[in-house]
Amino acid sequence: MKTKGIKISGLRKRYGKGETAVDALKGVDMEVAAGEVVGLIGPSGSGKSTLLKCLGAVIEPTAGQMTLGDDVIYEDGWKISDLRALRRDKIGFVFQAPYLIPFLDVTDNVALLPMLAGRPNNESRQRAHELLKALEVDHRARAMPSHLSGGEQQRVAIARALINRPPVILADEPTAPLDSERALAVIRILNQMARQYETAIIVVTHDEKIVPTFRRIYHIRDGRTHEEAGEGRAFE
């Protein structure tokens, strides 16, 4: 394994209190290196979404430890006060639906985060354009999201997740609405971007057609993860 991307150990999440309490995560261990793409698979109710929300600093775990790069961000409590800035600067998100902002064109959708952070518009758009070029959607740079195909929208969403060069990207069912060809193309792009930008990518999925593409897979069941080697065959 290369440099550290994200590492979690003994992560627990309990909803509610007393007799009605539900343990959604019962001690999850996971480690994803920078430049690596891993799959997170599990049936409904297994704790996938809860884990993703904890990793995304959207909800607070109950116990455990999370390390991002060399920084411990959670250890029985958040170690960082500004979780919004953490999400903006250190974590990229790709969703099942692209959720692009409908009133911004492709370039501004990608450049939005640095622009809102106060960086110069030109510089942000230049960086967005580079990413769009790398993802081969630069020819749709001025198009509105509603004019893009599903695959193009997802590539724009990936570019948006990469704009701040985060050490980790969380992809929640990114291929669900796509056909096999486009789904595999998205996974190929994620692998490519992970290597190019030294980003750890966790792909939550139960899309059977892309499972064989992962070299490592975390199965989650009843709030616990089990690691196993994947085939990783699509890109060998």
Added chain:
Amino acid sequence: MISLAGRDIMHAWGKFVFTGIGLGLLIGVTLTMAGVYRGMVDDAKALLDNSGADLWVVQKDTLGPYAESSSVNDDAYRGILGMPGVERAANVTYLTMQVRRGDADVRAMVVGTVSGGPGEPGQPGYLVAGRRITAGHYEAVADIASGFHLGERIQIRKNIFTVVGLTRRMVSSSGDPMVFIPLKDAQEAQFLKDNDAIVQQRRRTVENQALNRLGVPGLLEALIASQSVNPYVNAVLVQIKPGFEPDDVAEPIRRWKRLQVYTRAQMEKILVGKLIATSARQIGMFLVILAIVSAAIVAFIIYTLTLGKIREIAVLKLIGTRNRTIAMMILQQAIGLGVIGFVVGKIAATFWAPIFPKYVLLEPGDAVRGFAAVVVICVLSSVLAIRAALKVDPAEAIGG
């Protein structure tokens, strides 16, 4: 920094513009209501300005001649002319009635004045067509808003008058156009009885033994003669000499002539504070209701627009957008809607104000205050939507 609100408005400009037009028409009605009130106040002031008087001498213990009826003997002006500081004094009568014009009639304030040149109290200040009244009877000068034309014959009570001159902005406090006629004709019109009533009154006088006394020749004839004339006017308008203060001139008239005297400031207070006070409160109520309705509409529109973007807001929050940025987006949209509405409303009010039958005065100050009110209303109206947006959980963007 990028303006999310501006981009959203540009993206869905049709929706914003049409919503803004709807809101604008409501704002236009609000501005017009304010204009109606201003018009009433201006009409009241125009009435005082056009009378050319510094003092109004009226019957004691009355608020005449505009707010209450007042009767003053028509020779009282002679004594007033002799009071210190009085430059000119003129009798005047005011009578609001329907003036007949062929088969139709026009609501007007008939003003009886003594013939005189411009600057005389009670006279129209200027003419826009024709000439002043020169004959002793049956000539009239009318405000152009009455719709009368030069040479037209109009009927006041049973007498026919010829319109010889036209003036402008000579209106009563209710906005009715003025028709100036000779004082004697106006006095007659004010108290003139029909022929049957005159016959009945004479019969009663003859039959009254206290009045029809044997051995007092000429008494009955004198009584009947006195009953057939009207020696009263509603007020005496007074202009004061330069260097005199209105209050200083008014006081001796009150004391020695036993009459009520109002200065310009007092008369303005009566007209604005009493005569149109109820109407002003009525309009004030309308303004309050319209403001509430406008606020409710803006709040509803902005709230609905925000609910339509909940998922995008959740994504924005998840990827690290500040709450302040999201709140500003909603606030700017609400203000943008208000600005579109105000511009539409101002233009609409400017175009339809002249069509109103009464004077609608759209003052720039009211427009500025209206704009400030629109902005405040929009800001307050957006609070609901901002609260809804800030409550959105970023976790909503993540499935499961």
